Amino acid sequence: MILYISHSFFDYEAGNLCRLFFPYEKLKTVTDLNEAKDDNFIVKAFYNEETTTVSVIKDNTASEKIYKNDNNKDKEYNVTSAIYKSFCEFCSYYPSWGMLTGIHPVKLFIEHIDKFGKVEAERIFKEEYFVSEEKLSICRKIASVQKPSTDKLEDNDFSLYISIPFCPTRCSYCSFVSQSIEKHKKLIEPYVEALLMEIEETAGITKETGLRLVTAYMGGGTPTTLNAEQLKRVINKVKECFDMSFCREFTVEAGRPDTIDESKLLALKECGITRISINPQTLQDKVLENIGRKHTAQEVVDAFILARSLCFDNINMDLIAGLEGDTLETFIDTLDKVVKLNPENVTVHSLALKRSAFLFHDEDVKSYHQNKSLAEKMIDYSFIKLQESEYLPYYLYRQSRMIGNQENTGWAKINTECEYNIYTMDETHTVIACGAGGVSKIKDPYSNRLERIFNLKYPNEYLQRFNEMLERKKEVKVLYEQFRQWLH
Ligand code: SF4
Known part of the structure; x- marks a missing residue:
């Protein structure tokens, strides 16, 4: 796909719009019309004072539309909205998020x-x-549900993320750095040891910076690939090194039921974990098999019942709309069964096909993935069912190449919202990450500025270049000194 815009400085936004309508086309932006001659898919936009003309030529279909510019808007808006409208007409497809392509x-x-x-x-x-x-x-609803959580934040509040980048096997749609324990079991213990050191160092940095921990989250990967003793060591290290007196919640993603057993759940309970996630994704055995999970739907239900019997009173369950082989009927069946279990939180994701996922390279799956109306119907049903069942939407984010251009939405029974999700998804405040693949997002509490500090991605390099990574983390203190200086 070739994209030519007479004002080429709008390429980035226009490129995002192209991906919204044609997620699998390889996009090339050109500044010379001669380069756009021979391709079978060409989009050209010409801007002048009065109008923007967009022409789309794809295989044997061509269209050219002229849109009157809005004089109250800038060139970027006039060009990108003209491209958006022309794609809608060309594809007879009107995305429900309109021309918004951002994550938040x-x-x-x-x-x-x-x-x-x-x-x-x-x-x-x-x-x-x-x-x-x-x-x-x-x-509208999410903005009002989030308000009490965001209103109570202080300038020096932050959240902590602990990454456990291991999983029993790799799911077909996974794009995370997670490593399957089939291949990397030996790395787990050295990883835990290094993580304990990083937690201690990080606590020292946040103390010196005058920050206050308000929520903590252990995710991955699947944290419960660690054994009960390793889980306890990591959580107790957090509790020992950070001042927990302001920490309102501590979530652990128990994730996949094939990693959950009574000893691990008891360890989490003993350590005072307030919220866990047990993630079925689907309750259809065939679909679980399709995505490379080695457990059954019944094992998910059993893990949930076990957690309830051990008095976990805030449990989240994740589902995904658009998994290979799932139909509207089977999606409805899954969601109805989940709602019957009555978890406090349900998170409904729309499948996003990232380049690094195995599935991205499967042409059959790609064509299934382009079934936009199926995904929309699944998401529509989740809205109706969850609202009827007294869940409120409390956070939402989008990714590129999501099936049907939908979104991921977190739903919660009243007063059970996970504040970490609110703060991190909408980048409300600083989140400091420990562990491989973690990204610390340092938010200036007095402006919109956000700086990122990247940890090393894979467990191997995390272990090998550990000291170098710790050095980078000291930047947290420097950044806060700057933020505070600018204020005065
Ligand atoms: S459980 Fe999550 S992180 Fe682990 S392989 Fe599956 S999608 Fe990836």
């Missing part, structure tokens, strides 16, 4: 409310970004 639509919505007021923010979403009434309504 709710964050954008709240920023617009703060800047322009609620009525104008809603008008902009509907009329300028073409967001559907249904998606706007979910933004």
Whole structure:
């Protein structure tokens, strides 16, 4: 796919729009029209003072449309909205998030409310970004559910993320750095030892910086690939090194049921873990097999019942819409069964096919993945069912190449929201990460500035270049010194 824009500095946004409609096309942006001659898929946009003309030529179909510019808007908006409208007409497809391509639509919505007021923010979403009434309504609800959690934040609050990048096997759609323990079992113990050191160093840095821990989250991968004793060592290290007196919640992703047993759940309970996640993704055995899981739906249910019997009173369950082989009927069956179990939180993801996932290279799956209306129906059903069952949406984020251009939404029974998810997904405050693949996001509490500090990605390199990585982490203190200086 070749993209030519007469004002080429809008390439980035226009490129995102191309991916929204044609997620698997390889995109090349050109500044010379001669380079766009021979391709079988060419998009050209010409801007002048009055109008923007967009022409799309794909295989044997061609269309050319002229759109009148809005004089109150800048060139970027006029060009990108013209491309968006022309793609909608060309594909007869009107994405429910309109031309929004960013990861955090709710964050954008709240920023617009703060800047322009609620009525104008809603008008902009509907009329300028073409967001559907249904998606706007979910933004509205989430903004109001999040408010009590964001209102209580202090400038020096932060959240902690601990990464355990190991899983029993690799799921077919996985794009994380997670390593299967079939191949990397030997790395686990040295990894835990290094992680304990990083937690201690990080606690020292946050203390010197004057930060206050308010939520903690252990994710991955699947943290419960660690044994009970290793889990206890990691959690107790956090509790020993950080001041936990302001920490309101500590989540551990128990993730896959084939890693959960009574001894691990008891260890989590004993360490005071307040919330766990048991993630079926689907309760259809055939679909579980398709995605490379080595457990049954019944094992998920058994793990949930076991956790309840051990008094876990805040359990999340993750589901994915758009898994290979799942139909609307089987998705409905899964969600209904999950709701019957009555977990406090349900998170409904839309499958995102990333380049690093095995599935990305499977042409049959790609064509299934382009079944936008199926994904939309699944997500629509989850909205109806979960609202009927007294769940409120409390956070939402999007990724590129999501089936049907949908979203991931966290739902919670009243007052059981995971605040870590709110703070991290909408980048409300600083999140400091420990462990391989972790990314610390240092947020200036007085502005929108956000700086990232990357840990090493894979367990092997994490172990080999550990000291170098710790050095980088000291940047946290330097950044906060800058933020505070700028304020004065
Ligand atoms: S459980 Fe999650 S992190 Fe682990 S392989 Fe599957 S998708 Fe990846």
